[in-house]
Amino acid sequence: MDFAALGARRPLPCRADPDLFFADNITDRGAAVRICRGCPLRAPCAEYALEQREEWGVWGGLTRADRLELWSGSDAWRVDDEGRLRRACGTRQAYFAHFTFGEEPCEACTAVQDEHVRADRRRRLEGEHAKGGTVTGYHLHRRLGEAACADCKRAVAATSAARRGGQQATGGAAPPVAARGITGGARSDPATAQALLAA
Ligand code: SF4
Ligand SMILES: [Zn+2]
Ligand SMILES: [Zn+2]
Structure with a gap:
């Protein structure tokens, strides 16, 4: 069953405040994106908007700008399981994005x-x-x-x-390791430490 048919049969969060989903300001668009993430139709809604080339509004958590990225034909972007537009894996940006989203980096990014x-x-x-x-x-x-x-x-x-x-010249005892300015890297290296x- 397609998105339009699914949507006709149930109350959708966006119907409560449609203006929010077509707002000009970024704050309201951000609120709409967050509402979409809790919507059971998020994935089919996003797919519908992409297929129908819906130019305006937030659909399935994707803004117009998100859809333009995906329509651009670039394979540098992906939509994750939670409907977030993300850098495609296998890039350094995607590696750091994993941390931003509280995830372990995947093998390709690592x-x-x-x-x-x-x-x-x-x-x-x-x-x-x-x-x-x-x-x-x-x-x-x-x-x-x-x-x-x-x-x-x-x-x-x-x-x-x-x-x-230097030590023989001063006749003094060897200062502690830290006082000699040996960095953490040097201290942890057996050969240099020795x-x-x-x-
Ligand atoms: S995903 Fe967003 S725009 Fe699509 S039906 Fe749900 S609330 Fe509405
Ligand atoms: Zn990755
Ligand atoms: Zn060398």
């Missing part, structure tokens, strides 16, 4: 985000290598799940040696 993080680390590592290898580069190698290159290892060793030299604590 894969895209993981790849973005890896690419960003790889890009930052290139910058550290341009400096000749650094302690930061060492940690980036580790975060990328790979052994550090010789240049970055040398930078860690040089940092350790410099710290050893190198620095051995100083």
Whole structure:
């Protein structure tokens, strides 16, 4: 049975205040969208408006702007099970939208985000290598799940040696780890922590 037939047989929330569903202001349109989410005909109503190319008003929780996005032919959008227009999964926007809606990110979105993080680390590592290898580069190698290159290892060793030299010069006891400015990342990394604590 189609939406028009279904709608004729039951009281619909929008019939109580039709003007709200064709309002010019965004506040009233938002109220209409929220009302639609509790309507048992939300999905067939949205489908009907999309098929009939209803240009105006809120239908099935979709505004005119939402329908224009879907009519544009772009596959960047989807309507979720609750009738919300969402970025299609498999994008970074969709990854963050999962959190906005209190959900665990799906596999497709997580894969895209993981790849973005890896690419960003790889890009930052290139910058550290341009400096000749650094302690930061060492940690980036580790975060990328790979052994550090010789240049970055040398930078860690040089940092350790410099710290050893500084302590011998002052003759003082080694300050606590936190006082030596070792960041959370460094503290959590066994190799660097050992190198620095051995100083
Ligand atoms: S989904 Fe919204 S517009 Fe459609 S019938 Fe229900 S209340 Fe009316
Ligand atoms: Zn997703
Ligand atoms: Zn390196």
